[in-house]
Amino acid sequence: MQLIDTFGRKINYLRLSVTDRCNMRCCYCMPESGVEKLGHEAILSYEELFLVAQSAVSLGIEKIRVTGGEPLVRKGIIEFLGRLAQIPGLKQLVLTTNGLQLQELAASLKQVGVQRLNISLDSLRPEVFAKITRRDELGGVLAGIEAAERQDLPIKINMVVMRGINDEEIIDFAGITREKNCSVRFIEYMPVIKDVNWQDLVVPGTEILERIAKHFDYTPVVKGELSGPAREYRIAGARGTIGVITALSGHFCQDCNRLRITASGKVKNCLFADNEFDLSPLLASGDPDAIRTALRALVEKKPAMHGLTESTAGHQAFTMARIGG
Ligand code: SAM
Secondary structure, X not given: OOOEOOOOOEOOEEEEXXXXXXXXXXXXXXXXXXXXXXXXXXXXXXXXXXXXHHHHHHOOOOEEEEEOOOHHHOOOHHXXXXXXXXXXXXXXXXXXXXXXXXXXXXHHHHHHOOOXXXXXXXXXXXXXXXXXXXXXXXXXXXXXXXXXHHOOOOEEEEEEEEOOOOXXXXXXXXXXXXXXXOEEEEEEOOOOOOOOOHHHHEOOHHHHHHHHHOOOOEXXXXXXXXXXXXXXXXXXXXXXXXXXXXOOOOOOHHHOOEEEEOOXXXXXXXXXXOOXXXXXXXXXXXXXXXXXHHHHHHHHOOOOOOOOOXXXXXXOOOOHHHHOO
């Protein structure tokens, strides 16, 4: 079974958000005033989340990323991940996290079958880290990364690059890959919350690569199956790789293979589409055929591309914590 949309794209990747709650308050993700939290009754139960994951895999989804909010703050997450890992036909189970709880949880994540971690880390300087995340927790995240490394969990480090905030650290982040066998990905800042003058924050992928080229020689890397949208490179002699994700300056919509489900059961067939489909009544009814029919219909309606550029953002502002990135 395969999910193919009307533009011939094979949809095989589900991003499943398990909570809108987060123990950080990243400035690019949510406004300083915070966001209204969903009540517990609005959040899908693990049974419902499992049902949607199972239905999606039966339709041809091969990779699931569990995300949030911060997925590791939800009680029972390890057991849930263990159940997901057992779904026949699922080839990759990966997790996006801010890394704060990895010191306690890395061993369990490995044990239940999580295959890779994407860890958000936007600065190596404590004061900049605290300014971006509104939490003074750099040490905890670095210790979490080390804990994951001790478990031999493959790691991607995601840095959202923002001009005037952390762009001076691009070279330091690229340099990490010389010592560590990890992937560091530079993510173009996206105006999800649409703060004033957001255009000033965007550092286009081409500029990021030009700046790295002034310090290091690098060559393109051939990507593997089910790898993400990053263009990837290896600095000469480096153990790890660097990547650039250019959602604005060089969108990759033509290769988009994603479907997103929020923690309250809203399906988004494009990150920047304003319309969402509420799957929760079908999940509550527990009818896998109805869920599959709905997912197929949503894939058919997947738009050709988002409307975001380096200067225009036509979507309604949202917080990424609700959707999961
Ligand atoms: N709490 C987890 C974490 O920190 O990775 C998972 C959720 S977070 C919303 C998922 C990803 O979205 C992170 O890698 C984050 O950097 C990215 N993200 C959120 N807002 C963004 C923005 N405005 N531009 C680019 N990436 C963004």
